[in-house]
Amino acid sequence: MERQYLNLLKEILETGADKGDRTGTGTRAVFGRMMRHDLKNGLPLLTTKRLHIRSIICELLWFLQGGTNVRYLHENKVTIWDEWATETGDLGPIYGAQWRSWEGSDGKRYDQVAAVIDSIRENPDSRRHIISAWNVALLPSEKKSPQDNVKDGKMALAPCHVMYQFQVAAGRLSCMMTQRSGDIFLGIPYNTASTALLTHMIARQCGLEPGEVIHSIGDLHLYKNHFDQARLQLSREPRALPGLKLKNKPSIFDYTLDDFEITGYDPHPAIAAPIAV
C-alpha cells in the first residue's frame, strides 16, 4: 500500500524530468501514474510521516458543505488554503461550489454529491456515477494571481482532483479519482486520504461496503525544495495502517469532525516542507 507511494517518490527523485512550473519553484516530474488502495486493508494514511488528519477531514467537510471561503477552515484552525484566498477569505467557485451547486447553461444549480448518492442507490450498475470539478467557464488564468482570478469571478486555482468516479460491484463501492496535477510530498497524501474518507461516507449512505480507492495522476511532481524531506521519508519503514470508525448519519451533509475516529495511527514524526504558491 504505502510502498506504492514510496516507490513513486523514489522514481521521481531518480528518473523524473526536471521542469519549470507556474509557481516558479521548479519540479522533478513523471506523467501518468496510479496507486490502488483496498480499503479493507485499512485507511490509506501515510505512516512514514505524520499527517495532520484534522486538516484532511475539515477540508472534505468544507467541500461537502459547498464551502469556498476559508472561514469554516479557520474556525477549525485549518490554514491549508490561506495562501490562495483574498483578504475576505474567498477562493472563488472552487471544489465546494462545483460539487454542490454547479451552474448549468439552463441557469439551474446541480448538486453533484446528492445526485451521485441517488444514482448509486437507484441504479447501482450505472457507469456514470461521477462528480466533476472541471467547469471550463470558471477556470482561472495562469497569468494572474489566485486573488485576481477570484476578483474576476474565477476559481483561485484550477481543480487538481478533477473527477471522482464510483463503481458498485459485489456489494462494494469503489472510487477512481483522477488528478491532473499532484504535489507528491504535500498534496497527494491529503488527496488519497480524503478520497478514502469520501468513499467510506458514500458507501455508508448507500448501504455498501467500501471497496478500492484508485488514485490516477497526470503530472506527478516533487518540488525542488522537497528533495531532502523526500530522502528522509524514504529512509523510514512503513507501519501498519490505521482504521476508521465512522458514525452513521441520516445524510452525508450532517457529518462533523467528531463523527470520525481514526484508530491505531502510529506514524513516524511529521516532516515540515514549504508549500509552493
Ligand SMILES: Nc1nc(=O)c2c([nH]1)NC[C@@H]1CN(c3ccc(C(=O)N[C@@H](CCC(=O)O)C(=O)O)cc3)CN21
Ligand atoms: N503546491 C501546492 N500543493 C498542494 O498540495 C496544494 C496547493 N498547492 N494548493 C491548494 C491545496 C492546498 N493544499 C495543501 C496546503 C498545505 C499543506 C501543508 O502544508 N501540509 C502540511 C501540514 C500543514 C497542516 O495540515 O496544517 C504537511 O506537512 O502535510 C497541504 C496541502 C493542497 N493543495
Ligand SMILES: O=c1ccn([C@H]2C[C@H](O)[C@@H](COP(=O)(O)O)O2)c(=O)[nH]1
Ligand atoms: O488537492 C490538491 C491541490 C493542489 N495540488 C498541487 C498540485 C500542484 O503542485 C499545485 C497546483 O498547481 P497547478 O499549476 O494548478 O497544477 O497544487 C495537489 O497536489 N493537490
